[in-house]
Amino acid sequence: MIGFEGAVLRNGAFDVRADLTVEGPGICAVVGPSGSGKSTLLLALAGFLPVVQGRLSVDGRDITHVASARRPVSVLFQDHNLFAHLSVTDNVSLGLRPDLRLSSDQAAQVRDALHRTGLDGLQGRKPAALSGGQQQRVALARALLRDRPVLLLDEAFGALGPGLRREMLLLVQSVAIERNLTVLMVTHEPEDARTIADHVMFVGEGQAHPPLTVTEFFAEPPPAVAAYLGL
Incomplete structure (x- = not known):
């Protein structure tokens, strides 16, 4: 509430x-x-x-x-707020650790978030290589990982x-x-x-x-x- x-x-x-x-x-x-x-x-x-x-x-x-x-609270904006130099996986991983030093359990959480938001196969791409909808999925996956x-x-x-x-x-x-x-x-x-x-x-x-x-x-x-x- x-x-x-x-x-x-x-x-x-x-x-x-x-x-x-x-x-x-x-x-x-x-x-x-x-x-x-x-x-x-x-x-x-x-x-x-x-x-x-x-x-x-x-x-x-x-x-x-x-x-x-x-x-x-997690926030998802229209402009995605993705980091252009980071891969899809790394952009999503920021939802767990800003330093990207994930444990094996955290890495598994990232893979699950990518799967649930329909990003399988796009893990290594940079934001510039994604469509607008794919970029929003990355941002949503990151927001969800913040739990x-x-x-x-x-x-x-x-x-x-x-x-x-x-x-x-x-x-x-x-x-x-x-x-x-x-x-x-x-x-x-x-x-x-x-x-x-x-x-x-x-x-x-x-x-x-x-x-x-x-x-x-x-x-x-x-x-x-x-x-x-x-x-």
Whole structure:
């Protein structure tokens, strides 16, 4: 469970307010107009932006002032954040050890992550030799190896075509169920929420609204949500 308790999250001169709970495990899509504060919400939860009021928690643990590297959170961005000079295996291995000095058990975990994300046979390639979808699979495999209970997707699949995008969404859904993850997924595509989400959170004009079930969100949306959806 993720808690935003009277939180004010700051991104430069822009603030986002959130006083809500995201139940987990499960997938919560985060939607809203461009510039409304969706990414700010995730970046603050990950520890990359300050909380100027209130508190953040995961499973009841206050993480408001915990360093980003020590939070129970993994983040997957649209731009992959892969190291161009490292192989697929090494990029994924960074999820376990920054110095890449893996034990035999850790090496086995890396092989398993590569297999589960469909990267068998690509272990020795550099990022430049991969497609966009393959690069995202590498980034996802690395995030999964960190073994954190919360996974944040900040428009991670926005640059992919419809078919590959759906494939990646279904992969995230499968992994989330298998590992009992709580996923917050920023997306500009309401259809992403219909595809894999359990709940949807609307962020508009710097205000994050409590999540609704997917059925409630699309069938009985509040006025601000209806305007966003064009209903």
